[in-house]
Amino acid sequence: MGDYSTWENWIAKITGDLKSSRRWRQLYPISRNQMNSPVIFASNDYLGLTSHPIVKKSAISAIEKYGSGSGASRLVTGTLDIHIELEKRLAEWKGSQSALVFSSGYSANVGVISALGGDDAFIVSDELNHASLIDGCRLSRTNFGVAKHCDLGDYERLLGENREKRLIVVTDSVFSMDGDIAPLEELAKLCAGFGALLIVDEAHAVMGPYFNLDSEGKYFGAKIARIGTFSKTLGSLGGFVATTSEICDLLVNRARSFIFSTALSPGDAGGALGGLSVIQSEEGETLLGNLRKNVEVVAPYLGLKSNHPSPILPLIVGEESLAIEASKFFLNRGLLITAIRPPTVAPMTSRLRIALSAIHTSREIELLCLAIEEWLDR
Numbered sequence: 001m002g003d004y005s006t007w008e009n010w011i012a013k014i015t016g017d018l019k020s021s022r023r024w025r026q027l028y029p030i031s032r033n034q035m036n037s038p039v040i041f042a043s044n045d046y047l048g049l050t051s052h053p054i055v056k057k058s059a060i061s062a063i064e065k066y067g068s069g070s071g072a073s074r075l076v077t078g079t080l081d082i083h084i085e086l087e088k089r090l091a092e093w094k095g096s097q098s099a100l101v102f103s104s105g106y107s108a109n110v111g112v113i114s115a116l117g118g119d120d121a122f123i124v125s126d127e128l129n130h131a132s133l134i135d136g137c138r139l140s141r142t143n144f145g146v147a148k149h150c151d152l153g154d155y156e157r158l159l160g161e162n163r164e165k166r167l168i169v170v171t172d173s174v175f176s177m178d179g180d181i182a183p184l185e186e187l188a189k190l191c192a193g194f195g196a197l198l199i200v201d202e203a204h205a206v207m208g209p210y211f212n213l214d215s216e217g218k219y220f221g222a223k224i225a226r227i228g229t230f231s232k233t234l235g236s237l238g239g240f241v242a243t244t245s246e247i248c249d250l251l252v253n254r255a256r257s258f259i260f261s262t263a264l265s266p267g268d269a270g271g272a273l274g275g276l277s278v279i280q281s282e283e284g285e286t287l288l289g290n291l292r293k294n295v296e297v298v299a300p301y302l303g304l305k306s307n308h309p310s311p312i313l314p315l316i317v318g319e320e321s322l323a324i325e326a327s328k329f330f331l332n333r334g335l336l337i338t339a340i341r342p343p344t345v346a347p348m349t350s351r352l353r354i355a356l357s358a359i360h361t362s363r364e365i366e367l368l369c370l371a372i373e374e375w376l377d378r
């Protein structure tokens with residue numbers, strides 16, 4: 001054991017450990033629209049809306065109207081009418097009574113879960129949930145159990161063992177590193193049986209699963225809070241929860257990441273409104289159709305079903321060093337796909353997380369498929 005009581009020694013040790021385990025990460029600056037830059041197959045801009053003229057124009061108009069920042073938290077002077085308009089549109093889109101926006105999807109997850117947890121509660125969280133959901137569980141200081149991935153029997157066991165508590169089930173709708181989907185209908189029925197609140201993170205649910213709520217705002221009898229982000233499908237930045245008015249009002253009073261953080265910027269709110277108008281238009285349907293087509297073409301090259309439910313296609317390689325090698329292999333062929341390593345994924349499941357977009361051209365998709373074949377045959 002060395003002496004790690006000084007900052008110099010501690011930083012050297014932690015840095016050395018990360019580097020020797022091949023988990024050291026570096027930033028990769030991207031210059032958009034530059035000749036010879038790689039084609040990005042790692043972004044969450046699934047419909048290509050970050051560069052859509054309507055989305056850009058909507059963000060710019062909001063900045064011109066309201067300024068570049070919102071100036072204060074929502075409870076002080078940060079609530080602009082564009083926030084109210086956005087929340088109304090989001091509630092309509094999700095079929096919920098109300099919606100509340102946060103400055104990111106991360107802060108929505110952390111804020112919602114910690115506001116609704118407590119000593120008297122118990123959370124059941126899927127083992128492949130996104131880090132922001134896990135951090136929400138931890139920050140809520142609520143006891144929680146981790147259910148085996150999408151294993152309804154395990155969910156039922158954990159709920160049953162804690163039935164005297166105020167129960168919460170937390171799951172991604174589409175899992176961010178595997179691109180598979182949660183059995184939402186069955187989970188909702190289970191939640192209804194136990195009186196549990198179902199919190200679903202729909203950050204990656206661009207191709208579904210889609211679902212409607214009943215007139216009481218419930219899903220198969222379960223109280224539900226749907227969390228989303230503007231940073232992926234909507235081409236902007238920010239997060240939201242769509243749920244009952246009662247819960248939204250409570251969050252305004254209890255969600256610390258909402259109360260103690262400056263309100264979503266007008267530009268981001270404007271961008272999200274623009275993104276929403278595109279996806280609700282005929283053009284949105286066309287973009288979604290392109291995305292589905294791209295998924296259908298690429299999925300079989302990775303041994304996935306052609307009706308794979310999301311634009312996230314994992315190429316699991318195992319070792320950290322092999323994931324880095326694979327990423328370089330694709331980059332040498334003009335394709336940028338970042339290596340995903342622990343702690344983002346479990347040890348020995350390092351991977352390339354291939355993310356497709358509606359605006360990838362058929363030539364770009366063809367290049368990707370060829371490179372996948374070449375990598376698998378090497």
Ligand SMILES: Cc1ncc(COP(=O)(O)O)c(C=O)c1O
Nearest residue numbers: 104105106130132176203229231
């Ligand atoms: C499933 C999931 N939830 C939440 C987030 C956080 O969203 P945001 O990037 O808006 O903070 C992400 C991604 O970063 C995610 O993949």
